[in-house]
Amino acid sequence: MKNIIATTIISLGFLLSAGNSTAQNANHVYSYPVGTSIINLLAESQGQGNKGILIGATDEMIAACAPEGTFPNAMNAFLVQMPSQTVLVDAGLGRELFNNLESLGVSPSQIDIILLTHMHGDHTGGLLREGVVMFPNAKLYLSQPEYDYWMGDEKFKQQQQIIAAYKDQLHLFQPCELGKSTTDLVPGLTAYAAYGHTPGHTIYMLESGGEKLLVWGDLTHAMALQMPYPQVAVTYDVNPDDAIAARKQVLEYVSKYNIPIAGMHVAYPAMGSIKRQASGGYSFIPF
Numbered sequence: 188m189k190n191i192i193a194t195t196i197i198s199l200g201f202l203l204s205a206g207n208s209t210a211q212n213a214n215h216v217y218s219y220p221v222g223t224s225i226i227n228l229l230a231e232s233q234g235q236g237n238k239g240i241l242i243g244a245t246d247e248m249i250a251a252c253a254p255e256g257t258f259p260n261a262m263n264a265f266l267v268q269m270p271s272q273t274v275l276v277d278a279g280l281g282r283e284l285f286n287n288l289e290s291l292g293v294s295p296s297q298i299d300i301i302l303l304t305h306m307h308g309d310h311t312g313g314l315l316r317e318g319v320v321m322f323p324n325a326k327l328y329l330s331q332p333e334y335d336y337w338m339g340d341e342k343f344k345q346q347q348q349i350i351a352a353y354k355d356q357l358h359l360f361q362p363c364e365l366g367k368s369t370t371d372l373v374p375g376l377t378a379y380a381a382y383g384h385t386p387g388h389t390i391y392m393l394e395s396g397g398e399k400l401l402v403w404g405d406l407t408h409a410m411a412l413q414m415p416y417p418q419v420a421v422t423y424d425v426n427p428d429d430a431i432a433a434r435k436q437v438l439e440y441v442s443k444y445n446i447p448i449a450g451m452h453v454a455y456p457a458m459g460s461i462k463r464q465a466s467g468g469y470s471f472i473p474f
């Protein structure tokens with residue numbers, strides 16, 4: 188009997204892991220060319236967000252956009268493969284991240300650069316495993332205001348542990364202002380301020396072979412609501428008013444210049460284009 192149970196458990200384990208590798212292709216990884224580079228979705232999970240996280244959504248908005256009280260959501264990081272460098276944008280939860288990288292044939296030691304949008308746990312979870320640096324050859328880029336925020340209170344132990352572990356690889360910088368200043372952070376990648384979700388929340392423009400794509404981090408958490416109604420915030424925003432202003436500014440910019448976007452909480456394939464609606468809101472057209 189014990190043997191049968193053991194065999195069953197082993198078979199189940201095999202089936203589950205086989206299921207995982209299929210899922211890796213089905214909704215965890217998606218690749219899209221931008222000029223001479225490739226941006227790859229590295230999804231941790233696909234799921235549903237709940238209306239309980241929304242701030243400022245009226246009953247009418249929820250009835251129109253999320254009648255069940257839920258909306259599609261995901262947790263994503265992205266891998267940008269450029270001719271001269273391999274760049275990870277955020278590090279997810281660290282659960283599927285390494286399987287996703289492996290499915291693309293990329294090992295953690297091959298990552299040259301990590302760009303952090305901010306330091307919430309669903310964006311930094313893959314940086315350490317049991318205190319060990321998982322990307323030993325990467326330079327870790329973090330905006331100065333984001334660093335200052337998380338270093339400013341001893342209760343932020345998790346973030347401070349990451350910063351301490353990566354101290355020899357850490358590069359602090361001041362993001363540019365969207366539409367006002369542009370200086371490459373590294374060749375082909377520019378950092379822009381989009382403060383509000385966190386005090387140093389930063390978004391990254393990829394420019395390659397004459398094409399652009401904006402990785403906008405946590406500019407949205409509920410696409411179904413926040414595209415038609417950018418004034419809806421979420422309870423995770425450290426400063427909801429600033430987050431709303433940043434979202435409106437970025438949506439206006441990418442729709443005006445027709446720049447596609449990639450988002451950390453946008454459901455699979457997590458990338459697409461933004462169109463301004465006559466109503467004043469926006470719509471998202473996934474790739």
Ligand SMILES: [Zn+2]
Nearest residue numbers: 307309405451
């Ligand atoms: Zn997030």
